[in-house]
Amino acid sequence: MGVTQPGSSGGCWRTRAGTGSCGHDDVRRPGVYQVYASAQLWRRVCAETTAELQLLFEKWQLLLAGLVFQYIHGLAARGVHYLHRPGPLLQDLGFMALPELGQEKGYLSESLFTFIFISFFLWSFHPFVYHSKRFYTVLLWRRVLAFLVASQFLRIMTFYSTQLPGPNYHCREGSKLATLPPPNNALEVLLINFPRGVLFGCGDLIFSSHMIFTLVFVRTYHKYGSNRLIKLLSWLMAIIQSLLIIASRKHYTVDVVVAWYTVNLVVFFVDKKLPEMPDRTNGLSLLPVNTKDKDGRMKEELHKLEKDGRMMDEFHKLLNGNTVDATDWRQRVQINGKHGEDTNHTVSDATPTGT
Missing domain, CATH: 1.10.10 (Arc Repressor Mutant, subunit A)
Known part of the structure; x- marks a missing residue:
């Protein structure tokens, strides 16, 4: 009764009772299913790439403008370094409350920021892989760059209005990097000495650029993400990032506080002006189980x-x-x-x- 015999077709097996399985049952086998899942993933990537490229051809001007402004922001930060004059540290409540990490532990805030940046970047491309998706990557980065540009424009106006003595170690009195000699030519300024000029800049304090990126990423995931736990963890990481920036003496407390309410207000108002992205939610499953x-x-x-x-x-x-x-x-x-x-x-x- 339980013995199976091959049927008329090579891929079908039938029992003596007349029942059997054919065709799709082979997909349940581990090896065959892996090939099937890989093929489905490849089709999904190709289909998503085609759709995203069409959007990119339509929206490339705005995306390019946002990327160009990132260079303008770096150029402005490089320019204010020529105006920076070191001096004694200002009285700061955060410096009194948080112990100084020291120069050897300054990498902690940078490591956390790098983790946040890479995590958000990878998440923004998940529609290429996952079956469940809520947005188009091109449209998401269009909004993100709009938030960044508006916040960075306000930041440039602020740190050029008043230059405070930098609290970071390379910006203090006695450091060779605290002041820059006048540039020999315009090319020296335009190249901004990347990445050293970005990492060891002085004078671009109010408000924190790291917090601009962090808060924009966190708020964007809070709106378009789907995992509540990750949303809570992202806000927690933003708070920890703020404390690490102050403890490592990279910014005054006012730089972080101003960033918190300025960036949130910018995102709130700019988001209302932009057209809402279409919701692509079409299910919670990723790959079919069988x-x-x-x-x-x-x-x-x-x-x-x-x-x-x-x-x-x-x-x-x-x-x-x-x-x-x-x-x-x-x-x-x-x-x-x-x-x-x-x-x-x-x-x-x-x-x-x-x-």
Whole structure:
């Protein structure tokens, strides 16, 4: 009874009772499923790349402008370094409350910032891999760059208005990097000595650039992310980042405090001015666990489409003044079950959502 024999086709096996499996059951095998999952992933990446490239061709001007302004922001920070004059540290409540980490532990804040930056960057490209997605990567970075540009523009105006003596170790009195000699030519300024000129800058204090990026990333994930735990952890990391910046004496406390309310206000108002991104939520599953589940979902979708098609045909007949046969209508009601609920569901599905 339990012995299986090959059927007429090479890929089918049947029992003596006449039952058997064929075709899709092979996908459940580990090796075959890995190939199937890889093929599905590759198709998803190709389809997403095609869609994102189309958006990139339409929105490239704004994205390029945002990237160019990142260079302008770095150039402005380099320029204010020529104006910086070292002096005694200002009285600071955060310096009194937090112990100084020391120059040898200054990497802690940079390490956390690097982790936040890379994590957000990778997450922003997850629509290329995951089945569940809520946004287009191009449109997301368009908003992020808009937030960054608005915040950095305010930052440039602020640190050029007043130059404070830098609290960082390389900006204090006696350090060779605290002041820069006048540039020999314009090219020396335009090159901004990247990345050393960015890491060892002085004078660009109010408000913290690290906090601009951190808060923009955290707020963006808070709106478009889906994991509540990660949202809480991201806000916690933003708070820890603030404390590490003060403890490592890279900024005064006022630089961090101003960043907190300025960036949040900028994101709030700029986000309202920008058109809302379309919600691409289409399910929570990533890859199908097995073919049976996938086939079940496909059958449900086909049944729903078939039923909706019949209901919409009858709906259009009524709109056009044509009558529907009463006998046929009663049969449809008996087959479909709850007629009122199905009709409401069909009309709601047929109505497009605004984006």
